[in-house]
Structure formats: structure tokens, C-alpha cells
Amino acid sequence: MTWQAKQAALWGAGALTVALIAGGGGYWLGHREAPASETASTQSGRKVLYWYDPMVPAEHYDNPNSLSSMGMKTQPKYADEAPAANAEPGVSIDPAARQNLGLRTATAQIGSLPSALTVTGTIDFNQRNVAVVQARSGGFVTRVYGRAPGDVIGAGAPIADLQLPEWGGAQGEFLAVKRLGKPELTAAARQRLRLMGMSDGLIAGVERSGRTNGTVTISSPIGGVIQTLDARAGVTLAQGQTLAQVTGVGTVWLNAAVPEVQAGTLRIGQNATATLAAFPGETFTGRVIAILPTTQAESRTLTVRIELANRGGRLRPGMFASVALGGDQRQALLVPSEAVIRTGARTLVMLALDGGRYRPAEVRAGREGGGKTEILQGLSAGENVVASGEFLLDSEASLTGIAARPLESRK
Structure with missing residues (x-):
């Protein structure tokens, strides 16, 4: 070779x-x-379905040493992490992780929205409870009962004695007609005295005594504060002249200044609670009776008129009060405000599903108050939402590609 x-x-x-x-x-x-x-599967006791990168959850790999398109090392997706075929998609969190994250859930419930609006106001007289005391006939004042503006008087309290010559003449005519013994004429004469302003008690006294009484005591028809007093001894009066004006104090008005941006939340009949520095620890409840039609240009506020009961006359005009305007009685679906995630483009809540799974759901939120938010669409009563730690779950759902439940699925 x-x-x-x-x-x-x-x-x-x-x-x-x-x-x-x-x-x-x-x-x-x-x-x-x-x-x-x-x-890897045997050691962990769990079956691996595939490997993936949480940053790119749509990419699946069958090799633990694979790198994703982002250049990141993949991690296993176990079979017990995948939802059942007929289960609603969601993020699975084991009990230990839930405890570490401090997850807290709340149930969406039907209720009335508490108040979130606290404003200031001042006490004023109830201008609907005013009595004007007048002279029903021309005459003059013979006596004044020591009254002065600002005095608090009770109903029926005397103000002044008046001498009314016209009344004395009419009473004489009545007695003359009565002596005729004709009932129909007597009734007509009695009615004339009533129309002149005489009380039934005064007419009965004249009829019983048979003597005229041209002196009448003018009293206050209501209890309250004397605002004006024009009755002075010796003053000559014309018919219809005002002697005094009395304002009742059984109820008072609380005029609250509400920012105009909150005008949409106001309504007649709305409940209100007031607290005053003069009575620490006490609350006074009332309701809105009027929303004045003009806005204060300087402060950009509306005046809301609240009627309060004034037992014992303790609430005095001019007192300063803090007012909490109550939520209306309209029923709404409510969740804790901290459970609502506002992304700018949409509003979400994180649903707590069975088996320790969680899924975002798109909702349409309404009013807020007292730590509660009204849900107008996207959620049903009885569904559980995450009230603490929902942002972490929402991030995990986004990373794993879990879509939020659409708004149209819950009306």
C-alpha cells in the first residue's frame, strides 16, 4: 500500500x-x-403547560431555557394556574400571597349615597312665620304694655290698648237692633261687628253686658320676637296702621353657601345636619326648603335655605353653623370608592371570583360621597370587588393578557 x-x-x-x-x-x-x-415538573409536583415571559404573555415556549422576544428568561406556566375551560378568565392568587398583599374585598350593594358635601351657613329668622298687628279702625293708643323691639313674647301677649270710637258706635247700633227682638236683624248686626274686626269674645261681652266697649286690647297672634313696634301711648292711629311686627321662633332658617360646582347635587327636600360651636356635641337636623335662584358673584356660591326646628328658642339668628347636606334617598348600586380604578381612558373595578381568581371589569361610575361611589353600569348587586390591593392585581392581569370584562355585559 x-x-x-x-x-x-x-x-x-x-x-x-x-x-x-x-x-x-x-x-x-x-x-x-x-x-x-x-x-422540573416532578420536583415541584406541578405539571408545566409551557414557558412564557410575563412581559409578553402571548408568546409560549416549550423549552425552559428559551428567551422571549424581549430577551428575558421564560418562566413556567403550571396547569393548576390555568382556569377551567368553562371558567371566567382571571388572575389566580394563592391564599398566602393574598394575605401578604393584604387583599380586602367588599360587596356591591344597593343603598343611598351618604353626604360628601359640608358647607357653612348662618341662622336667620323664618320669614314665612311673620305676624303683622294692625289697627282695624281709626283711634288712638291709650296704653302700651312695656314692649320693645327684640323682646320675645308668647302667643296672645298684650301689646297695646286702643280706643276705637267707630267700634263703640257700631256696638251701640247692635244693641239697639237686638232690642227689637228680630233674630234675623240681630244676626246681621252681629256679622257686621265681625267684619269690622271684633272678636267673638268681645261681641259676646257687649251682648251680655248690654254696654258698648270701644276700648280693645291688641295682642300678638303668635309667639316670637318683636321686630318693629310703632305703638306709643297717645299716638293717633289710622285704619290699617301697623302697630307691631312679630316673627316666630318655633322654626328658623339656616342659609348655607354651597359652591356652584355642586349645584347639580342639590334638591328640594334634601336632608341636612347642622352643628354649632355654641352647642358642642349636638346636631340639628332639617331639610332643604328652597334653593335661591341667584348665585353670589363674589364667592360663586348658591344659597340653600334649610328649615330647622328651634325647640326652646336656642337657635338665634346670626349664629354660625357647619352644615352637612345629606345624600338623597334615591337607591343606587354602591361600592367603596377605594375599589374604583380610574385610568383616565376608562374606569375599572377588580372582581373577586371563585377559587381565588380575580378579573378586571369596566364600569361607569356616578356620584361619590361618604367613601362610596355609585356604579351606573358594569356591575351587579352582590358581586364582590377588591377594595385594597386592586392596583397590583390589575397590573398582573395586564401582564398576563387578561382582558377586562366589557361594560356592555352588565346593564
Whole structure:
């Protein structure tokens, strides 16, 4: 055999040896690679479905050493983490993780929205409870009962005695008609005295005594505060002249200044609660009886008139009060305000599903007050929402590609 033939034989044997070694090594490596995933599943006791990158959840890999399109190392997705075929999609959190995250849930319930509007106001007289005391006939004042503006008087309290000559003449005519013994004429004469302003008690006294009484005592028809007093001894009066004006204090008005941006939340009949520095620890309840039609240009506020009961006359005009305007009685679906996630483009809540799973749901929120938010659409009564830690769950749902429940699925 020539030298060239020997060299060719040696090269052929070497190549065969390398091929065998490479084949055997590949076979050995192949048998070593397959058990890696099996070992991972076996050691953890959980079946691996695929590997993925949480940053790109749509990409699935069958190799634990794969790198995602983001260049990140993949992690396993276990079978017990995947929802059942008929289950609603959601993020699964084991009990230990829930406890560490401090997750807290609340149930969406039907109720009335508490108040979130606190304003200031001042006490004023109830201008609907005013009595004007007048002279029903011309005459003059013979006596004044020591009254002055600002005095608090009771109903029926005397104000002044008046001498009314016209009344004395009419009473004389009545007595003359009565002596005729004709009932129909007597009744007509009695009615004339009533129309002149005489009380039934005064007419009965004249009829009983048979003597005229042109002096009458004018008294206050209501209890309250004397606002004006024009009765002075010796003053001559014309018919219809005002002697005094009395304002009742059984109820008072609380005029509250409400920012115009809150005008949409106001309504007649709305409940209100007032607290005053003069009576610490006490609350006074009332209701809105009027919303004045003009806005104060300087303060950009509306005046809301609240009627309060004034037992014992303790509430005095001019007193300063803090007013909490109550929520209306309209029923609404409410959740804690802290459970609402506002992204700018949409509003979400994180639903707490069965089996420790969570899913975002799009909602349409309404009014807020007292730590509660009204849900107008996207949620049903009885559904549970996450009230603490929902932002972490929403981030996890976004990373794993779980879509929020659409708004149209709950009317």
C-alpha cells in the first residue's frame, strides 16, 4: 500500500470515529435534555403547560431555557394556574400571597349615597312665620304694655290698648237692633261687628253686658320676637296702621353657601345636619326648603335655605353653623370608592371570583360621597370587588393578557 493510501485510510477512520462520538454525544445530550422539564415538573409536583415571559404573555415556549422576544428568561406556566375551560378568565392568587398583599374585598350593594358635601351657613329668622298687628279702625293708643323691639313674647301677649270710637258706635247700633227682638236683624248686626274686626269674645261681652266697649286690647297672634313696634301711648292711629311686627321662633332658617360646582347635587327636600360651636356635641337636623335662584358673584356660591326646628328658642339668628347636606334617598348600586380604578381612558373595578381568581371589569361610575361611589353600569348587586390591593392585581392581569370584562355585559 502506498503512502497516500495509508493516509486516506487513517483520515477515513478518524472521520468515522468523530461521527460516532458526535452521534453518541447527541443521543446522550438528547436523553439528558428531555428529563430537564420532567424533572422540573416532578420536583415541584406541578405539571408545566409551557414557558412564557410575563412581559409578553402571548408568546409560549416549550423549552425552559428559551428567551422571549424581549430577551428575558421564560418562566413556567403550571396547569393548576390555568382556569377551567368553562371558567371566567382571571388572575389566580394563592391564599398566602393574598394575605401578604393584604387583599380586602367588599360587596356591591344597593343603598343611598351618604353626604360628601359640608358647607357653612348662618341662622336667620323664618320669614314665612311673620305676624303683622294692625289697627282695624281709626283711634288712638291709650296704653302700651312695656314692649320693645327684640323682646320675645308668647302667643296672645298684650301689646297695646286702643280706643276705637267707630267700634263703640257700631256696638251701640247692635244693641239697639237686638232690642227689637228680630233674630234675623240681630244676626246681621252681629256679622257686621265681625267684619269690622271684633272678636267673638268681645261681641259676646257687649251682648251680655248690654254696654258698648270701644276700648280693645291688641295682642300678638303668635309667639316670637318683636321686630318693629310703632305703638306709643297717645299716638293717633289710622285704619290699617301697623302697630307691631312679630316673627316666630318655633322654626328658623339656616342659609348655607354651597359652591356652584355642586349645584347639580342639590334638591328640594334634601336632608341636612347642622352643628354649632355654641352647642358642642349636638346636631340639628332639617331639610332643604328652597334653593335661591341667584348665585353670589363674589364667592360663586348658591344659597340653600334649610328649615330647622328651634325647640326652646336656642337657635338665634346670626349664629354660625357647619352644615352637612345629606345624600338623597334615591337607591343606587354602591361600592367603596377605594375599589374604583380610574385610568383616565376608562374606569375599572377588580372582581373577586371563585377559587381565588380575580378579573378586571369596566364600569361607569356616578356620584361619590361618604367613601362610596355609585356604579351606573358594569356591575351587579352582590358581586364582590377588591377594595385594597386592586392596583397590583390589575397590573398582573395586564401582564398576563387578561382582558377586562366589557361594560356592555352588565346593564
